[in-house]
């Protein structure tokens with residue numbers, strides 16, 4: 358194999374990169390399962406369609422969301438929380454596809470968090486121009502459990518801040534197939550996603566899908 362440092366991103370999984378204490382990037386970790394993952398996302402979205410939720414402050418989020426698993430993350434005028442039913446249909450969220458659980462468990466183990474058992478998967482859909490403002494993930498019961506985040510489709514710049522909103526942010530460009538595992542001392546750090554630049558992915562078109570798998574309950 359020839360070494361070309363200046364062309365395409367690698368399609369081989371790379372060794373784990375710890376970019377902050379408790380935060381580990383696994384480049385291309387999900388690529389081997391991309392077709393199965395994309396098919397499963399299609400099935401989840403058929404049962405529980407993507408929707409732009411409202412924040413407690415009354416703003417409509419630019420990112421569209423849905424969920425699978427026993428619990429799903431929602432926001433509306435009454436706040437942020439996990440629910441066992443999709444408020445739009447009144448039915449349980451679609452079951453978590455086995456491939457999501459297996460991927461999350463193996464990524465967590467690679468990052469040093471053995472025994473991760475996700476019960477919630479938030480599915481975020483970004484189109485060019487959409488963003489996620491800085492936030493902490495703090496609606497889960499047990500902050501000792503990590504979060505596994507899978508990026509698919511067009512690239513995004515992930516902002517990784519500190520324990521306070523005003524702390525300066527590192528920037529991480531996340532590509533199709535990259536997985537970030539986030540726990541321990543990183544668990545409550547502020548983070549967000551910059552407005553997406555226009556781009557087209559060969560399998561996904563002009564969108565980015567992010568799966569965040571958590572132990573919520």
Ligand code: MD6
Pocket residue numbers: 481489494504505506515537539548549550567569
């Ligand atoms: C995203 N991710 O990458 C949004 N939260 O689209 C998150 O908000 C996130 O990637 C906690 C842990 C990892 C994440």
Ligand code: FE
Pocket residue numbers: 492493494548
């Ligand atoms: Fe988050």
